[in-house]
Amino acid sequence: MTDQELGITESKEHNPGEWYAEVVQKAGLADYAPMGGFIVTRPRGYALWERLQDHLDGWFKETGVQNTYFPMFIPESYLEREKDIVDGFDPEVAWVTHGGHDELEERLAVRPTSESIITPFIAEWVRSYRDLPLRVNQWCSVVRWEATETKPFFRTKEFLWQEGHTAHATEESAWDETMTRLEQYERLYEEVMAIPGMTGRKPEHDKFPGADTTTTIEALMPDGKSVQAGTSHYLGTSFAEAFDIEYTDEDETKQTAHTTSWGLSWRALGALIMTHSDDQGLVIPPALAPTQVVVVPIWQADTEEAVKEYAADLAAELDEQFRVELDDRDERNPGFKFNEHELQGVPLRIEIGPNEVEDEAATLVHRPDGESDVAERESITDAVDEALETVYAKLYASAEATLEENIRKAHGRGEILGTLGQHGGYVKTGWCGDEACEAEIKDEIAAEIVMLPLDEDEPPVYDTCGVCGDEATETAYFAKSY
């Protein structure tokens, strides 16, 4: 392949869709599977998912969540039970109808989400208030048969996620749970992925089916669209009633439990790639990078031995504390290596040439912006630590600036449409609570209300609805979304 074929050829600014697909493939994150809607997650992509998992799973466990594994299939009759409370996922379900050569007596749904199989078991396991709160989670894949164009990590028929399901004695406890998980998602985005999130509620008509309240964390992509980055649902008592989660309280009285569910999918990887990467390829924060530091020795024949030895020694020292690769391949020149590591998103490159050897130094180059620093050899570990923190800070600051610049106020149908059309991003306006007012905007420009403030009592940004002019009850955030 030529260098041209190896590198990114599309422009993030002008062709964000094609650019994204190219970064995903050329950085070795994922390939398209033979069936439309499915992808193959390659080692570099899966390593990112594993690190996200490690962080989130650790926080879950610190806060009382236990992992489980439920069957990937759900009998049709179990999905039907849910119909008392929700419309369900029927149109999006993949159905197993045959086992071997025989037709099954009852069709099995490949799980689109697992409330209908997990909740009946929670009902079995809960007897007394002492069993509450009960919190289970599973990391698994789910399938939703949506007929849209495949976009790796953003839109795939099968996707990886975690789904947490909990039961509580009181509304207060269940609501705390809902918020705890939302905050953990926000922490994941901010601390690990270097993406500031906005937390809020979904409007009534866009809640998870059967939920009392759906909370969401939204992240703004550079193309001005919002990504629903994770959701946490307070389900009230509706699922507990449908599936009989009853417990005996301290006074020996039967009570109905309150439940929650919350999920975060590999869409987070999509948001990660989309937010930070550039026309040279993948950019990711150090906490997630499989290789955090690449050491590249640059030599001529007469300096080869000294440079390579110095570089190897430095890499070995850094290896104690960081994920380090020493790239001393003979068959590639430094320029090729730089391009490759930039494409693959290594956050920090250390260049070692004869000058560095002579000066007992090292040249540190930051991936996001090419800024370079010379560090002293003897304090290299501290210098790298600091450089990686700087890389994180740069990524976060850039994403934060984009977000802050792109939350605008507008009032009146024309102004809302004009602002969204010109800038994208979020437009805050007053809202009367009527879905019809959202529809007016949605029909025109495919933007919708992606969230409302978490605090229902927060006074609206305008006294009147930005669309119909009736009294506003809250602030709506309009945006185009993934």
Next chain:
Amino acid sequence: MTDQELGITESKEHNPGEWYAEVVQKAGLADYAPMGGFIVTRPRGYALWERLQDHLDGWFKETGVQNTYFPMFIPESYLEREKDIVDGFDPEVAWVTHGGHDELEERLAVRPTSESIITPFIAEWVRSYRDLPLRVNQWCSVVRWEATETKPFFRTKEFLWQEGHTAHATEESAWDETMTRLEQYERLYEEVMAIPGMTGRKPEHDKFPGADTTTTIEALMPDGKSVQAGTSHYLGTSFAEAFDIEYTDEDETKQTAHTTSWGLSWRALGALIMTHSDDQGLVIPPALAPTQVVVVPIWQADTEEAVKEYAADLAAELDEQFRVELDDRDERNPGFKFNEHELQGVPLRIEIGPNEVEDEAATLVHRPDGESDVAERESITDAVDEALETVYAKLYASAEATLEENIRKAHGRGEILGTLGQHGGYVKTGWCGDEACEAEIKDEIAAEIVMLPLDEDEPPVYDTCGVCGDEATETAYFAKSY
């Protein structure tokens, strides 16, 4: 529930099947799902699987394996491609035929194993000898539609496993890989699960379809049956030829790669539970126990404060190094607690009463055999460390003794059948290599050749075949198996 209902009522010796099912359910490891052949893995069961994963996955990564995720569905035409080399899994496949309300143009198999989807991608990714060896692995679930009675972790239609797939430039490299993974499985059994394994080859007629050689690790269960505890296949060039894994060697010549695959499933959990547990419930080695040490304070009204404080302080100190639970529940008496922790398999119980407080001591009780020791409070961490090592050593020694007592030699149809019938376990005999000789034993007593020695050149244990009397080419290990 009464204590009777909480505890194990079946006998391991007399009713091993019922006893096993009871331990699995009452120790909170798994429940039966509504569909036959499926189980729900509960937190205590899943925690065991997570720890097995952590060990094995760590060793995989240290030895060049990268994790990936391939689609859970495989198009029928991809499975068909495999038919050139193998009979395939057709009769055992669960088929997805509908997505939403529409029938699919091509049926999708829920993966029974992933060679047919992974190998074509390896073929895409491999260009030159520099890309080899290429090693990918995935932790996922697979489905095989076998119509047998459900036995949690041993026989389920859906099961969790890891499947590794690698490509190599040479037979030697691929064979090394095959052995590396087999040795890692053996290490997992021995070091982590405290179960001695026997490694060997499967006979020709029992190899993985399409494999050149299937190696296996077999573990002996207390009921005298062998469990195939993990398999590692050297696939030769058959899959590489069928799926075109070609690479350019150092002389720019096209070559066909050699491939391997290797898998270990949650059947390992079945072997773990079955091997060590007893009529009081679950017994597991400390490395896998979610709770390694439970501290139980035992008080009267006048000693409550002192005992509880002493116990809490001790638990806090141990918590620095071990997974510790302080069970100071007021509503349960010590006897109830002891039974519960024994049922759940906590390897070490520490009892703290007024005497321990006065003597600045602690009473340590080993789960496997109830042996108790008094340790000094000031050296409690060392004492617990030593006690946990002793628990591991006891479990291993017991399993090893069972294995050693149950490898017997026999020659002649009558002696083989008699020995297997009376003792179970393994019977070594000479074998001519003819499947018909295995069939004679199998038809009579449902025992089969579970393995041959790894070393094909090892002289047979008898000069003649134990069944037909013709010349023996190797030693066969007959056993009943799971």
